[in-house]
Amino acid sequence: MNMHTFQAMSTEFRTIGLSAHSQRQAESWFSFIEKSLSRFRESSELSALNRSEGRPFLASALLYQATSVADRYFRETGGLFNPYVGRALVASGYSDSLESAKRTAHVANNAAAVPGTPEEPAELDRRMMGIRLHPDVSLDLGGIAKGWSAEQLAGMLQREGVRVGAIDAGGDLALWGTPEGGWEIAIGDPFAEERELAHLRLKRSAGIATSSVMKRRWGAAGSERHHLIDPRTMKPADTDLAQVTVLAPTLTEAEVYAKCLLLLGAEVGMAWLEARKPAFGYVAVGRDGQVFRGGALADYEDADERTGRGGTVNHAAAI
Structure with missing residues (x-):
């Protein structure tokens, strides 16, 4: 399937399965979003x-x-x-x-x-x-503007007849339709960009968002800050999770609840998400490197995901 890469909203975007006309439409759309909502x-x-x-x-x-x-x-x-x-x-x-x-x-x-x-x-x-x-x-x-606008574009393209495609908005993924062999998703290790933390093969359309306190950071050692504000303190979040990836029916939902799980931390957040959104799946990584997989993750995965058969490859990178 065709892959197309471009820059917008200080992020690398990729599309998969789009015609040249739809690729130009994607570039124009995200440029408009940035000019309006930045x-x-x-x-x-x-x-x-x-x-x-x-x-x-x-x-x-x-x-x-x-x-x-x-x-x-x-x-x-x-x-x-x-x-x-x-x-x-x-x-x-x-x-x-x-x-x-x-x-x-x-x-x-x-x-x-x-x-x-x-x-x-x-x-x-x-x-x-x-x-x-x-x-x-x-x-x-x-982040919600980026994920929501990708979801909106995916909807427009589907109404125009694009039956199978993907938009990767800097790690926020909108997937619709299912290519032969399913969607292959690699989730990056927050502590080593060159390594894969987990590999999923999906059998259905989905929205996937990854939120992390490891990527957008600044400041000296001991006073480092990041971009995820905890509204309870109005300061950068202090959480025992380094990264959270959420799989949901829509990308906007995945974006919102990935941030919530990250803010709440492992013990409270996973129980909170599973109680509120039982149809969502997640892969979370603790600051100690421990990996948690849960929720309805199995509902998104192909039963043959460990056989090595696969179709289109995409990557969920931390935002």
């Missing part, structure tokens, strides 16, 4: 919303829909998945790109001064597509 672009619509200082903001259909989805998962997870932590990210040094955070890693960590998330961080007016952010919050769509 926190790092002063000219983006998201940045304009964050400058609204509590005033009503009339949003485009794209921004309104993306914000509505993020807000829905904020409420569904009791605030554990939290898109309203933009100020905490800035206070931790992640005010621009990751490269900028690394260059300015000497800046003091002011995250302790960031207030917690208000009970109602945003008011959404569906009829007018209006958004009113609480003055104390800043919206960061981050």
Whole structure:
């Protein structure tokens, strides 16, 4: 199957099984997403919303829909998945790109001064597509925008007749249809990029997201920070898990719940996920290197996955 690689949203994207026309469509779509939803672009619509200082903001259909989805998962997870932590990210040094955070890693960590998330961080007016952010919050769509937009593109391509394909958005995978031999997925080792931690062969469409505290890091030894903010403390998460990969029916769900499991840690998080989302599977890695496999992982895997027969190969890399 055809593979196509391009850069967008500070990430390497890959598509599999798309025609040249659909490949161009993918590049155009993610460029549009970045221009509209990036926190790092002063000219983006998201940045304009964050400058609204509590005033009503009339949003485009794209921004309104993306914000509505993020807000829905904020409420569904009791605030554990939290898109309203933009100020905490800035206070931790992640005010621009990751490269900028690394260059300015000497800046003091002011995250302790960031207030917690208000009970109602945003008011959404569906009829007018209006958004009113609480003055104390800043919206960061981050990973959910990447995963959600990949899922949206996958849906558009399917409606256009693409029956089997894959979009890899920097490790967030949207897979639809099943190639002969199934989908082969390699999950990287968070402690050694050149090694595979696990290998799966999937027999069905799925969304796969990997969240890690090992990739996007900056700061000196002893004061290192990363990009996953725990909304309970408004500081980079202190968790006993280094990496979590979640398999779910949709990519957006996988993205949201991979982060939640990572934040909660091994003992609490795995039981929490299995109770709330019994149809999801996961592969988690502890900071001590211990690997946990659980949930409904077997429901996604091909019974012949250990026979060596396979089709298209893709990789779930940590984000």
